[in-house]
Amino acid sequence: MPAPLQPVRGMRDLIGEDVRRHRHVAETARRIAERYGFEEWITPILEDTAVFARTLGETSDVVTKEMYTFTDRGGDSVTLRPENTAGVCRALVSNGLVQSLPRKVFYAGPMFRYERPQKGRYRQFHQIGIEILGAAEPLADAECIACGWDILCELGVAEGTALEINTLGDAASRESWRAALVGYFSAHREALSEDSRVRLEKNPLRILDSKDPGDRALLAAAPRMEEHLSAEARGFYEEVKRALRRLAVPFRENPAIVRGLDYYSHTAFEFVTDRLGAQGTVMAGGRYNGLVEEMGGPPTPSVGWAAGIERLAMLLPGAPPAPRPVAVIPAGEAAEDAALGLTQALRRAGIVAEIAYRGSMKRRLERANKTHARAAVILGEAELAAGIAQVKDLDSGAQEAVPIAEIAARLA
Ligand code: ATP
Ligand code: MG
Secondary structure (H helix, E strand, C coil): CCCCCCCCCCCCCCCCHHHHHHHHHHHHHHHHHHHCCCEECCCCCEEEHHHHHCCCCCCCHHHHHHCEEEECCCCCEEEECCCCHHHHHHHHHHCCCCCCCCEEEEEEEEEECCCCCECCECCEEEEEEEEEECCCCHHHHHHHHHHHHHHHHHHCCCCCEEEEEEECCCHHHHHHHHHHHHHHHHHCHHHCCHHHHHHHHHCHHHHHHCCCHHHHHHHCCCCCHHHHCCHHHHHHHHHHHHHHHHCCCCCEECCCCCCCCCCEEEEEEEEEECCCCCCCEEEEEEEECCHHHHCCCCCCCEEEEEEEHHHHHHHCCCCCCCCCCEEEEEECHHHHHHHHHHHHHHHHCCCCEEECCCCCHHHHHHHHHHCCCCEEEEEEHHHHHCCEEEEEECCCCCEEEEEHHHHHHHHC
């Protein structure tokens, strides 16, 4: 016998309760996002490698270490999407939608990153996310965050989860801050991790995102963005905070929030929980003003977030229950056809109904218990002639003769 095949490392099958949790997260998010006026887009899982290489930053962790990139049969370099923001921006441009802004987009689907697998961290994982494309107003940032907060509330995971926000400033603020950081880190070069010494040369802001304990210790005394904010950027940030208060979204400021990708400016935010150990970020995003341009479109200021479905699914207070079927059970061969007909009538009336393909009445009752059926409808030959069947509540055991024409209404 050949050895049983396994899923690819870091990828897993979702079955049973896992699927119900997963679907509950995605469907709840979709419903709440719709309430805010977002429309769902479904973009391809595979994109031209340039879509990500151009936009996520040549030195970002995702691009340097985590992308699933390969050459297809036609010789083109393609990449399994590590995130969906770049794909949505690409789609905006490819579909000629840059004339009809703003657009509010929701998405849900699988993402792929070649990371070291651990609890809450997979190589195929799933995200929900929203993007507001073509809105430069701070109100867009606030509404985007408010929608995320409402989703967390609706999922029942808001307790123990906190919103942390920060501003990364505009280009001028960033340039001045960056220069200050280079000065500071250069003076402490010997204390930096090896990775961060490379970052210092290539992209010093990324040191702020380092998970190395030594780097993190240095960060405590590093120059702060706050001291380098232009008046305009400061005003923008104040507006975002004011709108958040009006939208009744609780937040705290955390100057350490910098986000791992290159394309952010102004608002950056994370929803963090203390309930998932090291994998504490459940939803993260910010404003990105140059991304659509990178795709060949016009300047399109935008803001959005993404959240890991797996992490949200783990936080859910409970798993949504599986639907409980009604088991239709013919007692004797002559009742088989009538049972099949009744099963279908129940389904078409919106009731979850199952009929076993074969077996004695006793076996079929056992199967009904196994599928956790809520009721059994037992069709005996004699009763059938009188147009009735026995409806048995499988929780209480109570049984009652019901006219066949009334069964659907009785079980609804
Ligand atoms: P981290 O710092 O944990 O690596 P990140 O900054 O790479 O996160 P984002 O790119 O902002 O994460 O993605 C948004 C969300 O997607 C994360 O907050 C997390 O919930 C989820 N996520 C990211 N990578 C993974 C993964 N490998 N497995 C499961 N979920 C993930
Ligand atoms: Mg990561």
